[in-house]
Amino acid sequence: MRIVVSFDLLLLISFLLQHLHICLTNVDHNRLFYAKEFLNRFGYIKLNDSSVHISPSIVRAFQRFVGLNQTGIIDELTWQKMREPRCGNKDLRRIQRRKRFILQGSRWPSNEPLTFRIVKYPTTFPQQFVDTELTKALKLWSTSSSLEFEHRKLKKQDELKPNHLDRKTDIRISFEIGDHGDTEPFDGPGNVLGHAFFPQYGGDAHFDNDEYWTTKSTDGVNLFQVAAHEFGHSLGLEHSNKPEAIMAPFFKGYTPNFTLQEDDIRAIQALYGGKPSKSYSSLSSTNIETYQPVAKQMAPSVKSSNRNSALCLDPKFDAITIIDDDTYIFKDNLVYRRSKSSLEIDYPRPIRDVFGRWEGGIWQTLPDHIDTSLLWPNQQIFFFKDKYYWKTIRFQLQTGYPRLISDGFRGLDEQHFFTGHLDAAFVYSGDNHTYFIKDAMIWRLNMNMEFISSIDIDYPQFVSNWLHIGDKITSALQWINGRTYFFSHQFYYRYDHINHHIDDSYPTYPRPISEWWLQCNQETPMSSEYHLSRWKRTNNTNFDNNGRRKKSEENLCLINILVFIITYYL
Numbered sequence: 104m105r106i107v108v109s110f111d112l113l114l115l116i117s118f119l120l121q122h123l124h125i126c127l128t129n130v131d132h133n134r135l136f137y138a139k140e141f142l143n144r145f146g147y148i149k150l151n152d153s154s155v156h157i158s159p160s161i162v163r164a165f166q167r168f169v170g171l172n173q174t175g176i177i178d179e180l181t182w183q184k185m186r187e188p189r190c191g192n193k194d195l196r197r198i199q200r201r202k203r204f205i206l207q208g209s210r211w212p213s214n215e216p217l218t219f220r221i222v223k224y225p226t227t228f229p230q231q232f233v234d235t236e237l238t239k240a241l242k243l244w245s246t247s248s249s250l251e252f253e254h255r256k257l258k259k260q261d262e263l264k265p266n267h268l269d270r271k272t273d274i275r276i277s278f279e280i281g282d283h284g285d286t287e288p289f290d291g292p293g294n295v296l297g298h299a300f301f302p303q304y305g306g307d308a309h310f311d312n313d314e315y316w317t318t319k320s321t322d323g324v325n326l327f328q329v330a331a332h333e334f335g336h337s338l339g340l341e342h343s344n345k346p347e348a349i350m351a352p353f354f355k356g357y358t359p360n361f362t363l364q365e366d367d368i369r370a371i372q373a374l375y376g377g378k379p380s381k382s383y384s385s386l387s388s389t390n391i392e393t394y395q396p397v398a399k400q401m402a403p404s405v406k407s408s409n410r411n412s413a414l415c416l417d418p419k420f421d422a423i424t425i426i427d428d429d430t431y432i433f434k435d436n437l438v439y440r441r442s443k444s445s446l447e448i449d450y451p452r453p454i455r456d457v458f459g460r461w462e463g464g465i466w467q468t469l470p471d472h473i474d475t476s477l478l479w480p481n482q483q484i485f486f487f488k489d490k491y492y493w494k495t496i497r498f499q500l501q502t503g504y505p506r507l508i509s510d511g512f513r514g515l516d517e518q519h520f521f522t523g524h525l526d527a528a529f530v531y532s533g534d535n536h537t538y539f540i541k542d543a544m545i546w547r548l549n550m551n552m553e554f555i556s557s558i559d560i561d562y563p564q565f566v567s568n569w570l571h572i573g574d575k576i577t578s579a580l581q582w583i584n585g586r587t588y589f590f591s592h593q594f595y596y597r598y599d600h601i602n603h604h605i606d607d608s609y610p611t612y613p614r615p616i617s618e619w620w621l622q623c624n625q626e627t628p629m630s631s632e633y634h635l636s637r638w639k640r641t642n643n644t645n646f647d648n649n650g651r652r653k654k655s656e657e658n659l660c661l662i663n664i665l666v667f668i669i670t671y672y673l
Contacts, residue, residue, distance in 0.1 A: 138162075138177050141185045143602060145352070146193035168194055168344045169353070188324065188354040190332055191287055191298030194342045209303030209535070210339045210374045211273065216251040217241075223277035228316045233326070236318055237276060240330035244338060247368045248375040274337050275305070278312040286585060289313065296329050296354060299336035303480055303535055304585075306337040317357075325357045340370050414439055414451070415623035418616040419592045422476035423580050424484050426497050430582075430620075436471035445622045460500040467500055469493055475578055477528035477537065490523040512539070512548060514558030520544055521563075529579035532587045533600030540576050545569050571604050572596055574613070590616065 139157055142148045147161050159175030166173045169184055177185075211217055219241060224230050234254070241252045255272055282288035287298055289311040299308040310316075310333070315323035328349075335350045343350040348366040363371070414420065414434055422433040430441040437451035438458075459468035470488050477485040482497045491505040492512075508523075509516035527540040537548035545566045547559040566576065574591035581587050586606075589596045594613035597606040605612050617623040 134177060134182060138182070138185060144193075146195035148602075164195070168342075169351075170344070170346045184353070186294075188293055188296050189352045190329075190336075190342070190354075191289075191295040192336055192342065192352070194352055209301050211250075211302045211306070216253040217273045218253045218255050218271070219274040219276060220255045220257060220272040221276045222257060223279070225278040225310070225312050225316055228326070232318055236327040237330050240327050241274075241334050243331050243363060244334060244371055245378075247363055247378060248371045249378065250338070250371075250375050273306055274334070275307045276310075277307070278310045280312045283309065285309070296324055297333045299333040301336060301535060302339050303530075305480075308333045308337050319357070319359075321357045324354065325361075328358060328361050329354060331361070335367070335371075338371065339374050340367075343367070343370070413437075414446070415617050415621055417593075418621055418623070419577065420590075420616075421578075422473045422486065423578050423590070424476045424478045425580070425583060426482060426484070428583055432621075433473050433476070441621065458495055458498050458500060460502075462502070469495070469500065475525045475528050477530075478580065479530065479537075485528070487525045487528060512558065515539060515546055519546065519558060519563060521546065527576045527579040527589070529587060530581045531600065532581055532585055532598070533603065538579075540566060540570075540579065542575075543567065570598075572598075593617065595620065 135157060139148065142157065142161055142165060147165050148157075157177070162177060162181065163173040163175045165171075165185075166175075166181060171180055171184060174181070219237075221233060221237060224233055234256075238252070238254055244250055245252060277283075279289060281291075287309075289295060289309075291311075291313045292315065295311060296314055297308065297310040300306055308330070310326075310329065316326045317323035318326055332349055332354075340350050342352045343366050345351060345364070345366045346353075348364045349361075350367055350370065414432065420432050420434040424431050424433075429447075432439040432441060433454065434451075436454055438454050440447040440450045454471055454473075455466070455468040459466050461467075469486055470493075472488070474487045474489070476487065479485070484495045484497075486493045486495070487508065488505075490508055492508050493504040494501045508521075508525075515521045521539075521541060521544075525539055525541050528537070530537050539546045539548070543566055544563040546562045549557055549559040567573075570576070570589070572589055572591070574594070576589050577592055578590040579587065580590075587598045587600060589598060591613065593616055595616050596612045596614075597608065598604075599606045
């Protein structure tokens with residue numbers, strides 16, 4: 104009898120261990136899935152990988168950046184760090200880091216005060232407190248730099264005006280909920296508290312309206328501290344890997360004597376200089392002008408149009424750019440204009456009739472048969488042909504052009520395997536850097552603190568190693584929705600800059616240019632560009648967004664085990 108009982112007891116223990124192993128395995132698997140989504144979103148994983156496995160080197164990179172012991176495994180401290188409230192901007196955008204503080208590469212002109220406006224207030228926090236805390240957060244950066252700020256309060260006539268039409272204000276501030284149109288949706292209380300755009304892309308700062316915002320309290324989320332961090336991005340700073348710095352990515356809780364740290368001061372002074380005792384003239388360059396802010400646009404909904412033209416018959420074009428939210432497409436000696444609805448009826452026109460300027464009684468214009476174009480903020484457009492380039496501000500050709508590409512973009516020369524005739528030039532959504540493509544090679548532009556441009560020392564590289572599109576790139580553009588599009592002869596791709604691969608969508612890419620961009624086929628309307636956040640997607644509905652089991656599931660294993668024990672003894 105004792106042998107039978109012992110054998111039954113062994114069966115019970117075996118059953119319990121098996122169920123416990125299943126529970127722990129599921130928890131570990133879900134933790135890895137959440138960790139991969141986290142590392143993907145914040146710049147540690149560049150390539151899409153369908154597996155849940157995360158290499159130890161990637162985990163160590165995160166641990167090194169946030170100051171944890173570099174174990175290479177997702178231990179408890181690493182797991183808890185990933186779940187702390189933080190900024191929504193990426194941590195890593197560049198491979199090499201020689202300094203603690205990181206400069207994104209764009210800045211504001213420092214000869215006039217920066218203006219800011221709060222265009223949307225939180226629903227649960229008094230407006231006068233918001234004004235005070237946000238003004239204090241911005242002016243914190245002026246204590247150790249040449250920056251000055253001016254608050255432009257929202258007027259009655261501006262209350263119903265869309266955010267992107269407020270072009271007279273440098274930094275626009277709003278409190279948003281969930282998906283608010285900039286491809287970086289908020290996730291409710293906790294996790295991501297806010298995000299901000301660099302000066303190159305407008306400098307706007309968004310805060311999650313679902314947070315419990317407070318001031319001078321250990322409860323909730325301190326608005327002043329979070330705002331000071333986000334405004335650092337608005338001014339051109341990236342995340343710091345010094346935990347005590349304001350620009351460290353994680354919210355540290357209420358700090359009574361909150362002020363700029365040495366790392367923050369060095370960073371802001373690298374961009375704007377120290378607090379001046381007298382006025383200084385702003386830096387300038389004879390080669391490449393300073394980035395200026397540009398309003399961000401939400402994706403348009405485009406209706407179809409049946410427009411017969413040479414471009415519809417042969418949709419391969421030479422260059423593409425944007426002026427005043429209209430898309431301009433260059434082919435041979437003609438330029439076509441595409442509004443938000445279709446190709447314009449009064450186009451195409453000769454390039455020489457649209458782009459140029461009068462000089463000494465002579466109409467100077469762009470050449471025909473352009474190789475490609477590059478769009479920078481503030482309507483700065485560069486046009487390339489052979490080894491030369493021209494610059495326009497909107498339609499106005501600037502003086503002193505054409506210039507040699509090797510003079511304006513140092514390092515883009517024969518010594519670095521460039522022989523002329525660029526295929527594409529664009530600002531990539533993933534890191535806000537300027538890239539050039541010619542055949543199988545790609546170059547990245549680097550800007551120093553004097554805004555002198557040169558090609559990054561790690562370039563050129565093979566396009567196939569950087570851009571995961573098999574076809575030859577014939578043009579590229581970051582469109583008004585912030586997404587980067589690559590064109591290849593008669594087809595185009597939309598690129599997922601978060602996961603660094605061709606965007607997952609239906610219909611799949613590549614898509615015909617004639618149908619989706621030119622609206623040549625009336626039966627194929629261009630759908631609104633939209634963003635499905637991988638941060639919110641999961642096929643396992645038993646877990647919440649924080650990587651925890653839902654309340655209805657978290658104790659399921661223990662319940663099953665208890666039921667078995669009770670049944671066994673009864």
